[in-house]
Amino acid sequence: MRFEKLLLMLVVLCSVPNISVFAQETQAAEESKEVKPAQPAQELKPFTTIDPTIPLDQLKIMVRPLTKQELQVEADAWFKLLHNKARQIAAARLGVKKTNEAISTSDDRQALESLKKAESVQQTADKIAKETEEELMQKAQENLGLDSAVDAAKPDQSSTEQAAADQNTTEGEPADSSAQTGNAAKAATPDEDSTPTHAAEVMKEQILVNLTKLQDERTALSDRLEVVLASLSLKGGDVESYRKYIAAVSGIDLDTSDASAAWYGIKGWIVSKEGGQRMSWNLGKFLVILLITWLVARIGSAIMRWVLERKVRLTQLAENLISSTIKNIIFLIGFAIALTALEIDVTPLLAAIGATGLVVGLALQGTLSNFASGLMILINRPFDVGNVVTAGGITGTVKQMNLVSTTFRTFDNQTIHVPNNSIWNNVITNITANKVRRVDLEFSIGYDDDFEQAEQIIKEVLDEHELVLKDPAAVVVTHALADSSVNIVCRPWAKTENWWDVKTSVTREVKRRFDQAGISIPFPQQDIHVYSAEALTGKNAELSKK
Structure with a gap:
């Protein structure tokens, strides 16, 4: 019965345009013959x-x-x-x-x-x-x-009512x-x-x-x-x-x-059916959509990371940021779809977000500035995950970065979040960007000590050290005659990961060899000359005669 009604409705709807066109043509033909009073709509x-x-x-x-x-x-x-x-x-x-x-x-x-x-x-x-x-x-x-x-399709009213009554009585x-x-x-x-x-x-x-x-x-x-x-x-x-x-x-x-x-x-x-059953069904769809969204987000993030690692040359920092952004976008879209399963209209929410976008943008000017700085850091790639960097007044290892801030782990195991704007608008020093670094050392000896012997001792220490690189060659040279000492510059080269070990071990070994050779490392000193009062009086008298 219902199927026949819907079928007839669709037939009538499909025929309405043809009927209207035919009616317009007929009306135009009639109007060409004679003018009739307008009929009410x-x-x-x-x-x-x-x-x-x-x-x-x-x-x-x-x-x-x-x-x-x-x-x-x-x-x-x-x-x-x-x-x-x-x-x-x-x-x-x-x-x-x-x-x-x-x-x-x-x-x-x-x-x-x-x-x-x-x-x-x-x-x-x-x-x-x-x-x-x-x-x-x-x-x-x-x-x-x-x-x-419809009348033809209707059964006899009395029989229908009787059947319904019988059914109601039975059930x-x-x-x-x-x-x-x-x-x-x-x-x-x-x-x-x-x-x-x-x-x-x-x-x-x-x-x-x-x-x-x-x-x-x-x-x-x-x-x-x-x-x-x-x-x-x-x-x-x-x-x-x-x-x-x-x-x-x-x-x-x-x-x-x-x-x-x-x-x-x-x-x-x-x-x-329209109450608890409907709510249970909607809640089930909501949870299923969230689960599917979570799986799709993880798979999409993994695929994007694989593509970036093998097909595109980007820093690990950029790869992590892009993959996490893709994951978050997929999850947000899935969450919006899941809300519709709960019969929640997300259109007003999206409209409200769009309407308040300008106000939020003005209120979050600092955040937008950090966002722009984050993009510039990703494009120029001054550092990557794992680099030791001095930036924004902080020295530490870069752990992760988003479009607002960068996370550093300092050498005393502190976690510090630095706004990207503070990093990009200041000097960035990437300490571990290169594979080889020079170790700058300076040793001071007394004026009474043999500086050539001291240079030879330092060279021997460097030659014997297994972490000091032979190429580039180390430089050992007497650098300056200071107020209290003779300063000798020592500049060996080492791999970046061995820089700290070379600096500390060479300093320790040179001090031990100097002590064995009797070479002193002087304290800062000054010569003070003392004159008596009588001598000063006689000297002043002589100056007055002149």
Whole structure:
């Protein structure tokens, strides 16, 4: 039955352009013959409400080609259905209140009066909802020209109702909310053996069961209205009031003063298709998407690192940064997709991020400057991971770098994060960039010592040291005659990783050899000349005679 309806709807929709073209040609021909008074425009009628339980994916296809005016009509139609469903829910909740009054009172007459009010409110709401649904379905059928086809496809009404009644009797459940209300009203009528209190309890239970079904139907209608509103919003329509109403009537209203009703509501939501089952399914999809995203991010990062290592010549610092950035981007995209599985609309979030981008940019000028400096460091490659560097006032080993800061590990095992701007705007000294370094040493001896002997001792120490390189050759030369000493410069070469060992071991061995040879390393000293007062007086007298 539903398949035939949808097939006829698609046929009619496909034929609408041809019909409109034919109508325009006919109208043009008639106008060429004679001028007639203008006819009023045909009132737009909804057609998507022909089946209130239409699948969402099919509804999205149906609303895509509609204009703004047509979508407005469809939105109003679905809004009426939702509004009436909200009224039914309100009537059911009011019925629960009335049954509670009947249960709590000791007056049988007052209890019966409360039950009658509860029954009347629900029947009125059900009647209005049923009439509205039938009216909208009738308009949709007229709009699509499906009256004859639908009537032909309909079975006899009496037989359908009888079959539905038999099925409901067999299964023990009403076919819809109206039948549920009728059963509740029948159960509320006390017989000879029952009391009004018992009838009220039975009616309350029936109303609570019906309330869960009504809430599921309301959620389904809200979803379909949201599909129409999404298309209408894309085409310039105002949908804010509709969405505010959806938010206002959605959710579960638990009456904490009525423990049984609250528990029934929670239990009904957990087992309902549009409640707990839907949330569990969405949560499962969310976790699965996150897991897949995590795997894809790791695989993508590994592939990017492999490509950079073998196909592109970049520093390890740049490779680490690019691979980690790819990983983070993949994970952010996957997380956004996972949020949609929880039915969270990320569009407002993205719009808010875009709108606040300028403000954030102004507030984060320092961060953006560090970002630019980080890019310059990656492009110019002044250092890499593992290099010993003096930069930004810090000397240490480079551990890692991002686009904001660089992490150093100092020789006393401190971890220091230096902003990239401080590094790039100052002198950068890469101590371990080259494989070979020169060790600069200077030894001081006394003026009374033999400087040639001292030079020979230093050369012997260098020649015997296994870590001192033969090429380039070491330089040992008397460099300066200082105030208190004769200074001898010693400049051997060593591999970068052996620089510190060469410096300390050569210094230690030269001091030991000097001590053995009796060569002193003098302290700073000054000569002081003392004159007596008489000598100064005589000297001054001689100067005055001159």
